[in-house]
């Protein structure tokens with residue numbers, strides 16, 4: 001299940017002793033009001049905690065080291081109300097291991113034309129102090145997020161909220177544990193990768209288990225538990241018999257119920273948060289996990305097919321980052337299948353043999369059982385639906401041998417023109433930005449996979465910020481992408497990331 005901590009973010013205001021006690025009292029009062037307003041805004045997914053004004057090297061260093069060891073602290077938000085000489089931040093910043101937001105704002109919105117004097121100028125000079133502060137990050141080559149704008153504005157607060165989700169993705173990445181039920185599909189390149197480097201860069205633990213260990217966990221599930229879950233399925237989903245025998249259909253659904261329960265117990269007992277399977281290595285399992293894996297993804301587990309542990313971990317992280325969002329539209333493992341190349345209606349039909357997360361479903365979800373046309377097991381039960389529409393992102397994390405690259409494509413999800421009655425799999429349909437032609441050309445030039453971690457609920461900016469915090473290359477394919485420029489970017493990055 002998707003369980004994460006009640007994370008908090010520390011609000012640290014910078015100043016110095018030069019301005020006297022009265023000024024520092026105002027600085028503390030102002031930052032206190034800002035924290036209160038941010039928490040009351042309803043635009044932040046996590047709580048902001050006010051910290052005493054940071055005025056000396058020693059206090060900065062101590063506060064940041066306290067942030068490092070506080071497990072509830074997912075990041076620090078910093079702002080220089082006045083001038084704060086940035087040499088006093090060097091030691092603290094060098095020791096900080098939590099994500100940092102440099103909020104470039106100001107307590108007052110308007111210049112007080114009638115009353116402004118030098119005391120006011122000394123006290124309200126973020127335009128001055130935040131530049132000194134920003135300089136030291138650039139000098140230290142440190143990754144940080146910069147957000148500029150007035151703190152009472154909803155769009156500024158929402159951007160802070162978006163960054164908080166990224167920061168939680170950064171912190172939680174260090175706790176992701178992926179269970180592989182099989183190895184990589186034979187001969188497939190893009191799903192491979194360096195698991196040691198992934199642990200160094202992202203913190204992921206990726207462990208393999210013999211398929212029959214987990215099959216034994218499935219076999220141990222009681223008939224009572226299976227029957228109860230089958231009842232839940234039959235209540236919740238539409239059953240599409242399509243001429244199949246009712247009892248046989250139910251028996252096949254029961255196999256998936258056993259897999260769901262057995263897999264989840266196995267994952268929970270060993271503290272894994274993502275799983276990969278492989279249709280060619282099923283041991284004693286009677287069916288390829290379909291409906292079962294779809295439901296596990298909906299509960300928050302990451303998933304990758306054919307041994308694809310990188311996508312499984314990314315799906316998990318993106319589910320954590322979008323957790324608890326109002327009106328969330330869903331996050332899933334996805335695969336590029338087939339194109340529609342009719343002018344004006346271009347797009348890519350997305351699906352997988354079985355494993356698409358029902359969190360992205362629009363409307364009715366049905367259970368169907370049809371042959372898989374692959375592998376050697378009985379026809380699996382799957383949840384079938386079509387995805388929601390609207391803007392979304394598809395991401396692919398690839399291993400280039402000497403580094404990882406995250407490819408982020410903005411896409412527009414649409415309904416297909418007509419139903420596809422003979423296709424027994426869940427689907428989405430999208431047009432990549434800036435167009436199918438340029439989007440697909442850029443994706444292929446960048447080396448992107450056919451598997452993606454897909455979401456309606458996060459932005460390209462959030463995923464790019466996540467990649468930056470991980471110290472890896474990110475490339476964006478969006479409305480601004482031009483192939484000539486994109487090729488140059490890939491070439492320049494290949495030198496920069498060498």
Ligand code: MN
Pocket residue numbers: 305306335352451
């Ligand atoms: Mn696949």
